[in-house]
Amino acid sequence: MSLEAIVDRILRDARQRASQIEGESGAQVQSIRSQCEETIHALQETSRKRAEKLAEEQRKRILSIAELDIRKEVLALKQKMIERAFEKALSQVLEGDEEGYSALLKKLILKADPEGDEELILNQKDRERMGNGFIREMNESLLKADKKGKLKLAPESRPIRGGVILRRGRKEVNCSVESIIYLKRDELEAIVARILFPDVKEEE
Numbered sequence: 001m002s003l004e005a006i007v008d009r010i011l012r013d014a015r016q017r018a019s020q021i022e023g024e025s026g027a028q029v030q031s032i033r034s035q036c037e038e039t040i041h042a043l044q045e046t047s048r049k050r051a052e053k054l055a056e057e058q059r060k061r062i063l064s065i066a067e068l069d070i071r072k073e074v075l076a077l078k079q080k081m082i083e084r085a086f087e088k089a090l091s092q093v094l095e096g097d098e099e100g101y102s103a104l105l106k107k108l109i110l111k112a113d114p115e116g117d118e119e120l121i122l123n124q125k126d127r128e129r130m131g132n133g134f135i136r137e138m139n140e141s142l143l144k145a146d147k148k149g150k151l152k153l154a155p156e157s158r159p160i161r162g163g164v165i166l167r168r169g170r171k172e173v174n175c176s177v178e179s180i181i182y183l184k185r186d187e188l189e190a191i192v193a194r195i196l197f198p199d200v201k202e203e204e
Helices: 003-094 098-111 124-129 131-144 177-183 185-196
Strands: 119-121 163-168 171-176
Touching (some): 003 098, 003 177, 003 185, 098 131, 098 163, 098 171, 124 131, 171 177, 177 185
Antiparallel strands (some): 119 163
């Protein structure tokens, strides 16, 4: 076989092999491309589902926070209304007519079950408007109840809003209006709340 024939054969075989390799490479490239596209699609789908899940969780979180904030605002408003109701009721008691207020003081003193020789400590306003006339009437009531009937007005006043403090020696019984309200606060708040918000069901 001549040298030219050998060269031609080598070139022909080389071309065939190159064509074969190119075909195989093309198929491999296409296969890799398909696999990459499938992987990318799978990742995109996973990312989409994860994003939707995160978005739903975020939405629920935001709604939950918003509902909690609203409940706090409603509760604060209710508490404010209850507080106003207490203040208004207290003002009506303290600023009412003298006869009604005098009857309240008598009731508070008798409920404290005094010996009858205590000192009555009032605020400055009540000292001026109740005075010795009230003490005299109170002692008469105590005498009828078989008590000593020797109450007297203390020389000093106290910064209480209303009511009275009974003092006997070193012992004091606080019958001020604010102390009574404080002791009965929980019970009174529940009653006031039912009156102000009759359509609201109590939480279990």
